[in-house]
Amino acid sequence: QVQLVESGGGLVQAGGSLRLSCASSGSTFSRNTMGWFRQAPGKDRDFVSAISRSGGGTSYADSVKGRFTISRDNAKNTVYLQMNSLKPEDTAVYYCAVAEAGYLPKKANSYDYWGQGTQVTVSA
Numbered sequence: 001q002v003q004l005v006e007s008g009g010g011l012v013q014a015g016g017s018l019r020l021s022c023a024s025s026g027s028t029f030s031r032n033t034m035g036w037f038r039q040a041p042g043k044d045r046d047f048v049s050a051i052s053r054s055g056g057g058t059s060y061a062d063s064v065k066g067r068f069t070i071s072r073d074n075a076k077n078t079v080y081l082q083m084n085s086l087k088p089e090d091t092a093v094y095y096c097a098v099a100e101a102g103y104l105p106k107k108a109n110s111y112d113y114w115g116q117g118t119q120v121t122v123s124a
Contacts, residue, residue, distance in 0.1 A: 001026070001113075002024060002025060002026045002028070002032075002098050002112075002113040003024070003025040003026070003113075004022055004023070004024050004025075004096050004097070004098065004113060004114065004115035004116075005022065005023050005115060005116070006020060006021065006022045006094065006095065006096050006115045006116065006117060006118040007020070007021050007022075007023075007118060008020040008021050008118060009094060009118030009119045009120045010119075010120070010121070011121045011122075011123065012086055012120075012121070012122055012123070013122070013123050014086060014087055014088055014122055014123065014124055015085060015086065016086050016122070017082070017083060017084045017085075017086065018083045018086065018120060019080060019081070019082050019083070020036070020080065020081040020083065020094055020096075020118060020120075021078055021079075021080055022034070022036075022078065022079045022080075022081075022096030022115055023076075023077060023078050024077045024078070024079070024098065025077070026077075029074060029077040030053060030054075030074040031053055031100075032053060032098045032099060032100055033050055033051065033052055033053060033098070033099040033100075033101055033102070033103070033104060033105070034050065034051050034070075034072060034079040034096060034097070034098060034099075035047070035048075035049065035050040035051075035096065035097045035098075035099060035104075035105070035111055036048040036049045036050070036070065036079075036081045036094060036095070036096055036097075037094070037095045037096075037097060037108060037111075038090075038092035038093065038094045038095070038120075039092055039093050039095070039117075040091060040092040040093075043092075045095065045108050046061065046092075047061050047106040047107070047108070048060070048061055048064055048068065048081070048094070049061065049064065049068060049070040049081060050070070050099075050104040050105065050106070051070045051071065051072050051079060051104075052104060053102070055071065055072050055074075057104060058070055058104070059104040059106065061106075063089075064083075064090075067083065067084050067085045067086075068081060068082065068083050068084070069081070069082040069084075070082075079096060081094070081096075083120070086120075086122045087122060088122045088123065088124050089122075090120060090122050091120060091121050091122050092120060093117040093118065093119050093120075094117060094118050094119075094120050095114055095115055095116075095117045096114075096115045097111035097112075097113060097114045097115070098111060098112055098113040098114075099111045099112060100112050
């Protein structure tokens with residue numbers, strides 16, 4: 001069983017930055033794709049970004065390209081999401097997730113384990 005714990009959320013003004021972290025338990029972290037999703041009130045859980053096992057491959061939603069950067073440290077079993085130039089529409093609960101698949105899935109049902117989420121609020 002994999003446990004994921006997100007941190008780093010908070011309240012920030014538009015144009016500001018936040019870095020989210022997601023720490024994973026277990027010994028299989030380096031063998032799994034990691035992803036970030038977000039869910040605003042009343043909306044579906046949307047794909048934000050994913051990173052391959054080695055970190056050499058990444059994928060982003062069009063809405064965050066050029067502003068967000070995903071990275072991982074396999075020695076620390078942690079994945080990060082650096083968010084710059086934040087906009088009010090980025091406000092959501094952000095979740096990290098584990099996919100045992102070897103590619104970079106964008107569908108939530110392709111992920112096997114989820115964290116509890118961290119709130120990001122961007123004020124105008």
